[in-house]
Amino acid sequence: MTRLSEFLLPTEREAPADAEALSHKLMVRAGLVRQVGAGLWTWLPAGWRTHQRAVQIIREEMDGAGAQEMLMPLMQPAELWQRTGRYGIDELLKLRDRREAELVLAMTHEEVVTTHATQLIRSYRDLPKVLYQFQVKERDEPRPRAGVLRTREFVMKDAYSFDRDAESLNATYEQLGAAYDRIFDRCGIEWYRAKADVGSMGGHGSDEYMAPCGAGENDVVVTPGYVANIEVASADPQPVVLPAALTEPQSVSTPGLTTVEDVSAALELPAGALLKAYPVVLSAGDEFVLVMVRGDHRISEVKLRIALGGFRAAEPAEIERRLGPPGFIGPVGAQMRIVLDRGVAVDAGGYLVGANRPDTHLHGVVPGRDFNFELADVREVMLGDTIGGTAIRIEAAIEVGNIFKLGTRYSEPMGATYLDQNGVSQLIWMGSYGIGPARIAAAAVEQFADQQGISWPRAIAPFDVHLVTLGKPQSEERELSERLYRELEAAGMRVLYDDRDAGPGEKFADAELLGVPLRATVGRRTLASGEVELQIRRGQQGSSVAVADAAASIAAAWQSVP
RNA sequence: CGGGGCGUGGCGCAGCCUGGUAGCGCGCCUGCUUUGGGAGCAGGAGGUCCCCGGUUCGAAUCCGGGCGCCCCGACCA
Known part of the structure; x- marks a missing residue:
């Protein structure tokens, strides 16, 4: 029985003055949610009905995929997080109880669920298993924003899979991926399954479910048959016309010209005819590495980390000592490992690079002849790039879900093992799978709203x-x-x-x-x-x-x- | 963490510069009228002006400190 005369639906004529995102404005105006503090939101009755409809769809598909629902505590002993090395995460909310015991409010539940797996899963006969819950997550966000899209506290469906080995994990992963496809289809939103970064904690593969919309915080690269988070996307660059290679590099005077823009303008060269040098120091072994990309391209920090492992940008003093004055550094004569981005055409002509001397660049430089290099794909794709001859699109999107092959990242520190058929102890292979129902709701608002307001997909509308x-x-x-x-x-x-x-x-x-x-x-x-x-x-x-x-x-x- | 902005009835805002009875629109309450696109008239309720301290005869207004919120960027396991 829902009579509007009795129902709490506080609609507003005007949006909150500080609201920016469409879903933020409309969800407040329509009486679905109200803010309590930064990144802290109450779901009012109509909003909660939508949220719970998304939850129910997720529940049905998870159950259909053989997953089992349970509930784990939000508040957890810090010790578990110390054991997996995640206690240092800034976003993890830490607190103490009255006895000064260290606790955390969990941002995900790998530690706890793996603790249970350690105790409860003993034999290969107990595997595989998929466990899931709908539970509040806490994140000490540096900057909550956009209404319900990025909050400090939110309900997440988080699932954890346990398998005997990598192969079995792959099968579970695909099975849950298929369930995810059905979930987002059923919710009636537009979505992509995008290749994603596995993050700095490692892992064996990850996909993100992305809902394209104006308030999107992520960029996805889209062509028919290929979707990837821009952090990891690869594409073919637009070709550049290079000046002919010279028989050997020649110095060019470039007084005070330290940026690609300045140099290309002064010498009347396309930016793509320059090579940009990005010196880094590897976390492992303090090795100095010079990364080179085309002048019109940008380094992708994520792709570079995937290629090199952890690194930091070199400091000016280090650059000066190892190469030359910052702004004029280059690969020719550099006594160090040189990584050349795959977007650089190697036999196409002569490039302009820094000469490692003040106010000087080198003309007509040919990679391979004038410096040794190893190739790696480390640049961020950009508009104008192609994949298989088709121009890429870049779309803003919000992450509504993700699936992640954890491997033994948690089973190892937590000691989650089982006995195989030969009685040998083996590590359990794990996966984790998240969905944010609130983001599904907000994405639906963003995707289908018009001048008059929200237009819900019928599957998650608060009413029919x-x-x-x-x-x-x-x-x-x-x-x-x-x-x-x-x-x-x-x-x-x-x-x-x-x-x-x-x-x-x-x-x-x-x-x-x-x-x-x-x-x-x-x-x-x-x-x-x-x-x-x-x-x-x-x-x-x-x-x-x-x-x-x-x-x-x-x-x-x-x-x-x- | 860097930059910018804002805190005044439920919501949106003015007043602050130049100190002197706290205002406007919407919403809310009562009555009458009205009823196919946010209606009219009349009456009314509602505010520690974010907090603390200072200056002053007097502070929403000036000064100092704090807290909160928003936006851009960084970050986002």
Whole structure:
């Protein structure tokens, strides 16, 4: 029974002044959520209905994939996190209880679930297993933002898989990936499965489920058949026309010209005819490495880390000592390991590079002849790049879920092993799989909203039909509306009945703001024509159904709504 | 962590520079009218002006400190 006269739906005419993201503005205006503090949000009844509908879809598909739901505590002993080496994470919220015991509020549950696995999984016969929960996650975010999109506390569906070996993990991973595909399809949002970075904690593979939308914090690179987070994406660069190679490098005077822009402008060369030098120091062994990319390209820190392992940018003093004045450094004569990005065409002509001398560059330089190098893909892709001849698109997106092959990252420090068929102790191979229902809701708002407000996919809408009555209390229209309300509920519809004593404009505006997929209107016209007016929120197409079997017609119409 | 901005009834804002009875719109309450696109008239309720300290006869306003919130960037296991 949901009568708007009794339901808490505090709609607002104006968005909060500080709201920027569309979903932030609309979710507050539509009365779905309210802010408590930075990155801390209350879900009001209508918003929570949507959240829980997403949760239910996830639950059904996880169960369908053989996963088992459980619940683990949010508050955990710090000791578990010290054991896996994650206690130092800045985003991890630490606290002490009255006895000064060190605790954390968990950001994920690998430590706890692996502790249980250690105790409860003993034999190869106990594997594989997938466990999951819907539980609050806490993150001490440096900067919460965009309403419900990046918060300090949020509900996450987190699942953990346990397998005998890498091969079995791969199978589980794909099985859960298929469940994820179904979940996001069923939720009615647009999504991509994007190749992703495994992060600095290592791992054996990861995909991110990305919902393209204006408020997206991530960029995904998209071509038919290829989607990747821009952090790890690879593509073919646009070719550049290079000056001819010289028989040997020649000095060019470039006084004070330390940037690619300055040099290319002064020498009338395309930026792509320059090679940019990026000196780094590896975390392992303090080795000095010179990374070279085309002048019009950018280093991708993530891809470089994947190629080299951990590193830091070299300090100016180190650069001066090892190479030459910053701004004029280059690979020719450099006594060190040189990594050349794959985007640099090696036999296409002569490049311009820093000469390792003040105010000087070198012309006509040929990689391989003038310096030795190893190739690696370390640049960030950019618009204009192609994959298989097709131009890439770069789209902003929010991460609504991820799947991750952990391998033995947690089973090893936690000692999670099993006995195989030969009685030999083996490490359990794990995976982790997250989904943020709040982000699904926000992504849906972002993707389908129009000038009037939200337009929910029917699968996660707070209600199926928004019944608007225009009659005054005690009127004949009211009587008809009440009857239709009962009939719709009897037909299994989730009905929001706007029985408030308010004007039509206000009721219609609120209905459009809230974005329930169908709106049925009963008013004077209904009495005159014997027809109930029906409007599909997405596209706002109107139609009429006969009063006599209105409930059945509306239930049928709902089936064909997006 | 760097840069910028903002804290005044539920929401959106003005007032602050130049100190002197705290205002506007929306919302809310009561009554009457109105009822197919945020309606009208009349009456009314509601504010520690973020907090602490200072200057002053007097502080929303000036000064100092703190807290909170937002945006851009960095970060985001």
